[in-house]
Amino acid sequence: MSLVINTTTPEGIVLAADSRQSYRNMKGMARIGSENAIKIFQINRRIGVGITGLAFLPEEGVQKNVSQYIEEFRRSSKVKKMGVKDVAWKLHSLFNDKYHWKEQMDQIKANIQNDLNSKGCTILQMEMDDQSLKFSFRTPQGTIENGMARADPIEILVAGYNPNGSHQVYSATIPGDVQELRDSAKPGMEYGSSWLGQGDVAARIVLGFDGRIQNVDFVKEAIQNQGEQLIMTQLRGLEYAIQWGTMTLQDAIDFATLMIQTTSAIQRFSDGINADPGDMPGVGGPIDVAVITPDHGFVWVNKKKLKFGDCEVDLDNESFL
Secondary structure, rough: OOOEEEEEOOOEEEEEEEOOOOEEEOOOOOOEEEEEOOOOEEEOOOEEEEEOOOOEEEEOOOEEEHHHHHHHHHOOOHHHHHOHHHHHHHHHHHHHHHOHHHHHHHHHHHHHHHHHHOOOEEEEEEEEOOOEEEEEEEEEOOEEEEEEEEEEEEEEEEEEEEEOOOEEEEEEEEEOOOEEEOOOOOOOOOOOEEEEEEEOHHHHHHOOOOHHHHHHHHHHHHHHOOOHHHHHHHHHHOOOOOOHHHHHHHHHHHHHHHHHHHHHHHHHHHHHEEEOOOOOOOOOOOOOOEEEEEOOOEEEEEOOOOOEEEEOOHHHOOOHH
């Protein structure tokens, strides 16, 4: 799955990501394919992108790495003058077109129907909305269960500065929407941290809980009785009070890398959670870090190099005759 972290401060913007790439084999088993995947990309001098989620898309019968689509988009001369919002929407449109997720949802629906029928369950309801499949069924024991399924997502984090000097951060999810996360022109949204991918550990550390708390029965009951907004507001009282507006760029780098290192370490010793065991340890390998500042633009702080023995090559800094 991976983890991409953004931290936005008055001094600049940090983008960091791990390098692990996983996939499902012919039997549907999750496997680690590489510890050297690239997940942070420079789009133009002012904007960077991090990507997580589905790693490959079929194109003309061949599995193509999603990073190749980013690189092709980046090489377009049109990106030089784009703003952050433009890049977010363009990438969302690109992957929404390339990723035939509706076909995947049809296959998921058929698989669920076959699985429930084979277990002697009776399907009571099955509804498909724009992004997910919701269903309910009666077990052979007579109990009624509910379920939900979604296509594997592609998640994109776009951060940087606009031509007028303002900064913004957007997330784009396919299937899903584009969401504004940071905006220097909107009070209260200027600074902070956001993450995409396997962000449960980061959420537990910073927020005090992860999103799966809404699956706990007493939280479900509280939300039903008092409303989701009130309950989430109360839970956010557990969030650590981090002064993002006074954070230095170095501290932002330290924070982002700490979240990735901690996630990788917890996944090493754990196997999901008791309520949902068997989670994929999708975060690991070297951490790539880039910063974006108003004066210097996009700058790599740490980036994987090609290696053989004691030799290292950074293709971005090599020239050829």
